[in-house]
Amino acid sequence: MNNVINEMLIDRKYECIKELDKYYRSYDNNTLKIFIPSEEKIGINSVKSIINDIENEENVNTVIIIYKNSVTPFAKQSIESYEKQNSIKFELFNNKELSFNVTKHVKVPKHELLSSH
Numbered sequence: 001m002n003n004v005i006n007e008m009l010i011d012r013k014y015e016c017i018k019e020l021d022k023y024y025r026s027y028d029n030n031t032l033k034i035f036i037p038s039e040e041k042i043g044i045n046s047v048k049s050i051i052n053d054i055e056n057e058e059n060v061n062t063v064i065i066i067y068k069n070s071v072t073p074f075a076k077q078s079i080e081s082y083e084k085q086n087s088i089k090f091e092l093f094n095n096k097e098l099s100f101n102v103t104k105h106v107k108v109p110k111h112e113l114l115s116s117h
Contacts, residue, residue, distance in 0.1 A: 004099070005066070005098060030059075030061040031058075031060050031061055031062075032061070032062040033062075033063055034063075035053075035063065035064070036065075037065070037068075039067075040068050041067075041068075041070050041071070042067045042070070042075050044072065044075050046075065047082075048078070061087065062088065062091065063088060063089070064093065065093070066095050066098065067094060068095055
């Protein structure tokens with residue numbers, strides 16, 4: 001899974017600035033932070049903990065949460081509400097989605113950004 005995460009971040013033009021806590025910075029000074037909670041199901045308490053963590057950091061623009069089984073509806077609602085109030089983008093991935101890199105498959109054409117907007 002870590003290999004796929006690193007490939008995904010390289011494809012997005014991120015460079016690692018702190019490996020232990022999984023901080024990454026892109027070429028345009030956007031900072032991304034990755035969370036891999038140990039809970040089977042991500043609930044509101046996990047989301048509150050993540051939000052508290054990113055509020056103590058500077059320049060975090062994107063948060064990736066990699067969860068094991070599921071995310072509760074209240075947790076998703078809390079994330080959406082926080083996104084609307086702040087300029088932070090959240091991305092949720094099930095760890096099964098990251099078991100292989102779909103962009104590296106022979107039958108998948110190279111993914112390219114069509115525009116910057």
